Amino acid sequence: MSRTGLWDSHAHLDSDYFTDDREELISKLQQDLDGIVNPGCDEATSAFAVELAEKYDFIYAAVGWHPEELKGIPADYLDKLAAWAVHPKVVAIGEVGLDYYWKENEPKEVQKRIFLEQIDLAKQFDLPVIIHDRDAHGDMLEIFQKEVSGVRAVFHCFSGSLEMAKELVKRGYYFGFGGTSTYKNAQKVREVMSYIPRELLLFETDSPYLTPVPYRGKRNNPGYLELTARNAAEVLGVPFEELAEQTTKNVKALFTKIK
Ligand SMILES: [Zn+2]
Structure with missing residues (x-):
């Protein structure tokens, strides 16, 4: 693959799935992609994300506690996040x-409380939030309609309805689309993607x-991002290069620490 001009706005290169070939893979990715944002999901993975960001120029970290990782969350987790938040390569709170x-x-x-606390911390450090929403669309929308404002955020791998997307677009939030947008039965996801203003798309x-077609079922890696982006270019009827350029602009508008 040649240089794509793309940013992978959400990849877990810290995952155990990459233990055997991480370095080799990352040096290949460095040729293909302009950058990668690696979110953490708990203390160990956030620390690993920061370590990767320190080691590789084109990798940036996000830090946070994922809703699946809240059992045994340290009492001082907000202090830990605050300590990471000032790191020059920590660009977001998430996921x-x-x-x-x-x-x-x-x-x-419990999930809501910890989510809101992490959003507050993000606001305090002027960092955006990378949001995971699985089967919680109703509560999620309510939070952003009634409780939260004044924070930048991306809804990663957005799977909500068009109605929900419309409410979030009104408030200027970003939307991440990945491999699922290439799946044959994901007409709804493509419909939502077509609705999103280009300047809010990642x-x-x-x-x-969530490996894109035709590698669905295999391990995903950021090298497959191009498949998702080319598919989106086709769905949206936009030249690939134009979409790559726009989404790169969007990454920098959202994650303002990335220059
Ligand atoms: Zn994730």
Whole structure:
């Protein structure tokens, strides 16, 4: 693959799935992509994300506690986040949010409290928030309609309805689209993607998950981002290069620490 001009706005290169070939993969990705944002999901993965960002110029980190990782969250987790937040390569708080899919996750009220606390911290440090929303669309929308304002955010791998998207677009939030937008049965996702103003659109892989067609079912990696972006260019009827340029602008508008 040649240089794409793309940014992967969401990849977990810290994942165990990359233990065997991480360095080799990253040196290849350095040829293809302009940059990668690697969100953490708990203390260890946030620390690893920062480590990767320190080691590689084109990798940036986000730090946060994912809604699936709230059991045993340290009492001083906000202090830990605050310490990371001032790091020049920590560009966002995330990934954070609500996940009502897994029954073993913490109760909704606990998830909401920790989510809101992390949003507050992001605002305090003028950082954007990377949001995970799985089967929690109603509560998520309500939070952004009634409780939260004045923060930049991206809804990663957005899976909400067109109606929800319209409400979020009104408030200027960003939307990340990944491999799922290439799936045959994901007409709804493509419909939403077509509605989103170009200046609020981001691409992502969510590596190692959600691998785009034709590699669905295999391990995802940021090298497959081009498949998602080319598919989107076709869906939206926009030249690929134009979309790459626009989404790169968007990454820098959202993650303002990236120059
Ligand atoms: Zn993720």
